[in-house]
Amino acid sequence: MRETAMCAGLQDAELAALHRIGRRRRVATGQRVCWAGDPSLTCANLVSGVLKVARSEPDGRVQIVGLLYPGDFVGTLFAERSLDTIAALSEADLCVYPRLALETVLADHPAARRLVLRRTMATLAETRRWMPMLARARADARVAALLLDMARRCEARGPEAFRLPLSRGAMGEALGLAIETVSRQMTAFHDEGLIELSGVRGVRLIDGARLAAVAG
Template sequence: MSNCDLCVVRNRAICASLDAKELSALNTVGRTRNVVAGESLIWEGEDSVLVANVIEGVLKLSTNTEDGREQIVGVVYPSDFIGRPFGGTTGHGVTALTDAKVCVFSRRDFDAFAREHPALEHKLLERTLGELDRTRRWMLLLGRKSAGEKMASFLVEMVERMDNTAGCAIRFEQPNRRHVTLPFSRQQIADVLGLTIETVSRQFTRLKNEGIVDLPSRREVVILDLDALVAEAG
């Protein structure tokens, strides 16, 4: 009696590589867990003890300098995989931005299972290669883009990823228009983009004055002209 059958990410997470029998075997070593917004699942620098699939919600991956500056190095959405399989320490913490539901495994159990299921490892490899591509694209943003370009790129990427993720807090109103409930505070957006909170705030008011977005509340953004954002993303 696997509850994977009911899992909403069943066909998009790495589990999609498994048949019913394999799935129920994996299910015996995993369990679902709810995480409230702000709660951490993994801490930077600790030995890798658990890995997980995201079922619901949005989480951040982040590192800090010794003196407390933070950089968010990744954002994960439903069906994404988190944690560091195959030994090693995790170089970044994992913290929920919204209330979330994840399917966790002890790293040792997962490692052992994966080594016996090449199709699962293959899926994980494809996912990791994709994540590496995405991360490298983000480096161009961090190293070479202006604050305006960063904000535009940020909003565009978030919308793209939410559009591809059922159950996310986004409304597709028209091809060029979206209504999003942000999973980020202003500070967190700053930590994604390598900016300060003040600069993020000023960019938001600029985009609003230019009629590209509307900001009904702190956590809501209405994108009025997605094409303009794409153009500005550089």
């Protein structure tokens, strides 16, 4: 737990308090972590994988409003009902805590409370970046923006090489595009010298500036 973003910097007593109430949970691709409107019983820290945050619109459409990456906080503290539906875009591993028990631990440990609240606000700020990305009308702009976002969130290593956390199909689901469209755009970026593809998931950003220009 000490290596995860939510727990990094906590003292042994605070970690022990979280350990007493926490459990690990594996989530398969496509499985729901929680449904909007259901009782808010748990919160979690995402250890590995990618989750999507979806919200139902008044006209019945379901809109993805954000992605959660390792280190992000999952769920809503001090809320009786889940605000959004959260599901796995890839296999995921979570540290899960009963919400009420977690709130009690945070009340007893001010340092842990400050850290978790900062982590929650950071997660909220990241999800707010998602809507402008989806507002891009062109498919190439959406795919470019997602590649840049994944490189940043996955801590791309030199020179800016990383492993895609999502399959082409999951990228399409997140962006509202067909898998064929995502694959076509990835190939086009490769042919234009913006990225280099390696195997099924390997990506290296060759010209991040040009990719950012495509993303708008």
